[in-house]
Amino acid sequence: MTTDVTGVGVDTIRSGLLGSGFMARVHSHAARAAGAQLVGIASSSAERAAQAAHDLGVDRAEPDAAVLLAAADIDVVHVCTPNATHAAFAAAALEAGKHVVCEKPLATTAADAQHLAAVAAASDSVSVVPFVYRYHPIVRDARARVARGDLGALLTINGAYLQDWLLSTADADWRAISADGGPSRAFADIGSHLCDLLEFVACEPIARLTARTRRVFDERGGRPVANEDIAAVLFETASGALGTLLVSQMAPGRKNALTLELHGSAESLRFEQERSEELWIGRRDGSSLLLRDPDTSVPDSARLQRVPAGHPMGYQDAFNSFVADVYAAVRGEQPEGLPTFADGARAAVLTEAVLESAQTRSWIDVTG
Structure with a gap:
């Protein structure tokens, strides 16, 4: 340096x-x-x-x-x-x-x-x-609510990441070629983001899962395709919460529809990446929206907020905050929530479990 x-x-x-x-x-x-x-x-x-x-x-x-x-x-x-x-x-x-x-x-x-x-x-x-996606400030607010017990006992989780950029057989990309993209496409590409977000916010891991995958087209742009377009997952977390995940790159009209909803015994939370300035909080006696605001957010959220409330932040802002944390770590600091190679390895383990389950039609215990 x-x-x-x-x-x-x-x-x-x-x-x-x-x-x-x-x-x-x-x-x-x-x-x-x-x-x-x-x-x-x-x-x-x-x-x-x-x-x-x-x-x-x-x-x-x-x-x-x-x-x-x-x-x-x-x-x-x-x-x-x-x-x-x-x-x-x-x-x-x-x-x-x-x-x-x-x-x-x-x-x-x-x-x-x-x-x-x-x-x-x-x-x-x-x-x-x-x-x-960990670096959307409102995600840190959601994680803090889970960590301090606002949800009560975690009961169920529902998540999805939906896109449409590979809807047609003419839609070709190097990711669809296993030699370049790998044995998994949809799940490795965007399902990995969804699972990382889920485990980060829920503060606990997926313990076991069963999955189904679908490849809609065997060719794209005249080249053979071997990896999946769609994945659906049923899972249990370490505490016994049940959950479902849907991942697709063939959902018409959906561009980057990453959503995560957690249901506890006291309240529910819902985050939508395309509406990243707000967190839906559901209770039996009524629901509310928590809006991004550095003056009222938890410290780990407030530190990521580059502009005042009402000035929208988005994907590039989240990426900027991530890289700023990386460089802070290079300088010797220890920023909260920095995703390491260990988290990358965790995503690879989950991806292989999804592919194995889809092939064997069985439940897979997920460790590592």
């Missing part, structure tokens, strides 16, 4: 990007908002890297990933490449002594993800996965 030009001794994080697609753009905006210097970027070709460096305002384009990972003037590597490459790039970044922000899935197998989590835990590196 370098010394700030003001001479006050503030460290500037020096960041590098692997990948040049949509997520690289999101990461670059968040890194810049957190005060980082965007030092280098590498992509699938030198030409793409050069274009991305120009478009994103990165200091230089590297000819390949190996050169970027070896660069002495990069502190943090953001891995924003296709899923099947995550594990190898994250491992190489750790070996190079970098701090690592790796897009989910951390790996396309649970074994690889757990190995990476173990390597990260044994290193001095900050190693994280962007489960950024």
Whole structure:
């Protein structure tokens, strides 16, 4: 890290990007908002890297990933490449002594993800996965209500993550090709976000599950497809609460409809990502909306609120707060709720359990 030009001794994080697609753009905006210097970027070709460096305002384009990972003037590597490459790039970044922000899935197998989590835990590196829905401030308010017992005993949970961007057989993407996207698509891509949010807010894990998956099209854009479009899950938590999850990338009209509803013996909570400024609170004698407000939120929520109440915050704001926490951890702080490689490995374990259950039509105990 370098010394700030003001001479006050503030460290500037020096960041590098692997990948040049949509997520690289999101990461670059968040890194810049957190005060980082965007030092280098590498992509699938030198030409793409050069274009991305120009478009994103990165200091230089590297000819390949190996050169970027070896660069002495990069502190943090953001891995924003296709899923099947995550594990190898994250491992190489750790070996190079970098701090690592790796897009989910951390790996396309649970074994690889757990190995990476173990390597990260044994290193001095900050190693994280962007489960950024944790960073909607109102989610922290919901978690605080659960933690202090406002819900009473947790009884049931209902969650969904619905999109429509792969509704047609003509809708093709590298995620639909198992060699690039991995054996799971819908669940690994967005179901992992839903499960992380669920376990984070509920303050307890999924203990066992049974699942069904569906692949609607065997071809997309003329290429064969082997991973799923839809997943439905029935589960039990560690305390015995029952829950259902529906994940689909073929729900007409739904863009990023991530919803989570928890029902306790005293009250219920409902969070909708597309209405991320509010939390529905249900009670037998009436319901109410808790609106985001730094003046009345719990401290862990208030610290994530960049603007006053009534000025909407959204997905990029949540991502910015996540990256700000990553860089705070690099500087030695311990921000609350930072999702680590251990959380990435947990998502990979749940994904494999869903695929195994769908194949065997059985209940799977989920550990790890």
